[in-house]
């Protein structure tokens with residue numbers, strides 16, 4: 001009995017075997033569509049990371065002052 005998988009892109013049933021060159025995809029087209037979707041996901045990740053680092057001018061100034069204070073204590 002052949003193993004049947006569903007194409008992740010179009011949900012069409014695909015035979016899991018040598019006759020299905022693009023398994024688990026039904027065709028090269030569906031494989032490329034899925035790869036494209038992954039590429040888009042990867043593009044979204046850096047955007048999310050940037051949103052997590054909203055350092056305002058004020059915060060930067062504060063950080064700088066804290067570092068300067070630490071330096072001053074170090075050199076006393």
Ligand SMILES: [Zn+2]
Pocket residue numbers: 007008009010011012025026027030
């Ligand atoms: Zn497909």
